[in-house]
Amino acid sequence: MPGLLLDTLRGSNTEERPIWLMRQAGRYLPEYRELRAEKGGFLALVYDTDAAAEITMQPIRRFGFDGAILFSDILIVPFAMGQDLTFVAGEGPRLSPRLVDSALSALEAVPERLAPIYDTVRKVRAQLDPTKTMLGFAGSPWTVATYMVAGEGSRDQAETRALAYRDPEGFQAIVEGITEVTVDYLSGQIEAGAEAIQLFDSWSGTLSPSQFERWVIAPNARIVKELRARHPETPIIGFPKGAGEKLPAYARESGVDAVGVDETIDPVWAARELPAGMPVQGNFDPLLVLAGGDELESEARRVLDAFADRPHVFNLGHGIGQHTPIAHVERLLSTVRAWRRA
Ligand code: CP3
Numbered sequence: 001m002p003g004l005l006l007d008t009l010r011g012s013n014t015e016e017r018p019i020w021l022m023r024q025a026g027r028y029l030p031e032y033r034e035l036r037a038e039k040g041g042f043l044a045l046v047y048d049t050d051a052a053a054e055i056t057m058q059p060i061r062r063f064g065f066d067g068a069i070l071f072s073d074i075l076i077v078p079f080a081m082g083q084d085l086t087f088v089a090g091e092g093p094r095l096s097p098r099l100v101d102s103a104l105s106a107l108e109a110v111p112e113r114l115a116p117i118y119d120t121v122r123k124v125r126a127q128l129d130p131t132k133t134m135l136g137f138a139g140s141p142w143t144v145a146t147y148m149v150a151g152e153g154s155r156d157q158a159e160t161r162a163l164a165y166r167d168p169e170g171f172q173a174i175v176e177g178i179t180e181v182t183v184d185y186l187s188g189q190i191e192a193g194a195e196a197i198q199l200f201d202s203w204s205g206t207l208s209p210s211q212f213e214r215w216v217i218a219p220n221a222r223i224v225k226e227l228r229a230r231h232p233e234t235p236i237i238g239f240p241k242g243a244g245e246k247l248p249a250y251a252r253e254s255g256v257d258a259v260g261v262d263e264t265i266d267p268v269w270a271a272r273e274l275p276a277g278m279p280v281q282g283n284f285d286p287l288l289v290l291a292g293g294d295e296l297e298s299e300a301r302r303v304l305d306a307f308a309d310r311p312h313v314f315n316l317g318h319g320i321g322q323h324t325p326i327a328h329v330e331r332l333l334s335t336v337r338a339w340r341r342a
Contacts, residue, residue: 002195003131005066008311009196009235009258009279015341017304017312019333020067020135023319024059028326031058042087046072049116053123060132062326063333067133067196067313068124070189072117074139074200077181078148080114082107098151100159104174114185118192125193136194138186140201140240141178141219148174157206164215171215179219183226190231198237198260199223202318205242212246217253224255237281241318248273263317267306279311284332286316292328300335308341 002010005018026032032055036045045051055071075093079085083095097106125134138144147153149160164171186197204216224236239260240250251259251274261270261282274280284303288296304314314336320329 003066003133005133005313006195006235008313009133009237011257011277011279011311013309013311013341017314017336017339017341018066018133019314019336020065020069021059021316021320021329022069024063024065024069025055025071026320027322028320028324028329029058029062031062042073043085046076046120047116049119049123052120053127056120056124057127060128063329065132067135068128069135069198070117070121070124070137070194072120072137074137074144074202075147076113076117077138077144077178077185080110080112080185081148081177081181082109083148092153093147095147095151099145099149099174100151100163104177109181114188117185118188121189121192121194133195134193135196135198136186136189137198137200138182140199140204140216140223140238141175141182142207142215143201143203144178144182145171145174145215146203148178157203161206161211164211175215175219179222183223183230186223186227187230190227190234194234196235196237197227198239199256201238201240201243203242204240205244209246212243213249216240216243217250220250220254220256228255235279237313239281248275251275251278258311258313260315261317265317267303271306271309274310277310279313280307281313281315283317284314286318286320286324289316289328289332290321290324292325292331296328296331297335300332301339304336304339 004014008014008018039045039051052071056068059065060068075085078095086094146157146160201216220238235257237258237260238254238256241262243250258279261280263283263285267283288299
């Protein structure tokens with residue numbers, strides 16, 4: 001009983017559309033904020049695997065989404081590669097030592113930091129209805145590297161892009177190191193029960209075309225190839241956020257099964273330019289879920305109609321915002337559930 005989401009990711013153009021939302025487990029849910037206050041902090045939640053499994057299930061219980069995305073973070077990989085990781089309230093993640101002024105070889109790997117994540121996957125899969133899909137994920141090497149190099153998030157990834165130009169071999173070694181850990185990490189998630197995988201390349205939008213080829217397409221292709229050799233049945237969604245006009249090349253060359261589309265892209269354009277029959281995911285503007293109103297419904301139908309000729313997973317163009325009213329999420333869900341492919 002694979003269910004609507006897995007069927008769609010495997011290429012069937014279902015009459016009804018599956019839906020899940022990036023960041024569906026998180027701060028816009030009162031039940032999440034309550035558990036977070038109790039456990040005191042994000043990393044504590046991730047490493048309390050009962051709590052992490054519970055948080056993964058919260059949006060499924062409340063909304064009945066078709067997919068449950070593992071509650072964890074893309075920065076668990078650098079943490080396992082030996083960087084210190086903290087989440088400063090209101091400021092976001094911090095990693096140290098930063099690779100802009102420290103060598104990758106100076107880090108001492110702590111692979112035990114990955115094992116609890118597999119326990120969370122097992123615990124979720126045991127609770128999840130068989131028609132719902134358990135989604136594992138990791139950051140793509142470029143995006144993870146931007147945090148490892150700068151030690152924090154940055155608006156334009158300038159330090160990392162400059163390093164990649166200044167020392168391409170050194171940067172290649174960082175990307176390869178991340179790639180190797182990521183393949184093992186995703187295999188571990190699949191072996192624990194993840195049925196599909198999403199690769200988040202959140203910061204791919206600032207790269208020039210040749211750099212995009214080298215640091216986004218090539219490492220994603222390597223992950224897909226190695227993962228597929230080990231787990232041929234598991235669909236992989238690639239999400240190169242901000243890729244813009246480079247999205248069709250990514251879709252053709254990376255080898256991913258399905259491609260995530262962000263909200264800056266016209267869905268009519270994406271439907272025309274992406275390989276025929278390839279499943280897409282997206283691309284509703286998360287700010288319209290925040291804002292609400294009648295436009296929420298008409299725009300949701302516009303996205304659904306635009307992708308009607310190919311398999312489509314309804315999702316946002318990026319993560320749902322923390323101030324999003326629950327009632328707006330419910331309205332979005334009923335709009336998507338009422339829609340049928342003509
Ligand atoms: O519901 C889900 O999507 C599952 C869990 C998930 C989280 N982060 C939980 C989280 C996933 C898939 C991610 C991915 C992630 N993490 C990305 C890629 C997607 C994207 O948003 O672009 C990135 C770049 C990160 C790195 C990260 N983690 C940042 C920049 C931050 C701080 C900013 C913020 O939103 O607070 C985090 C923290 C984080 N990861 C939170 C959650 C629920 C907030 C933690 C909290 O304070 O409660």
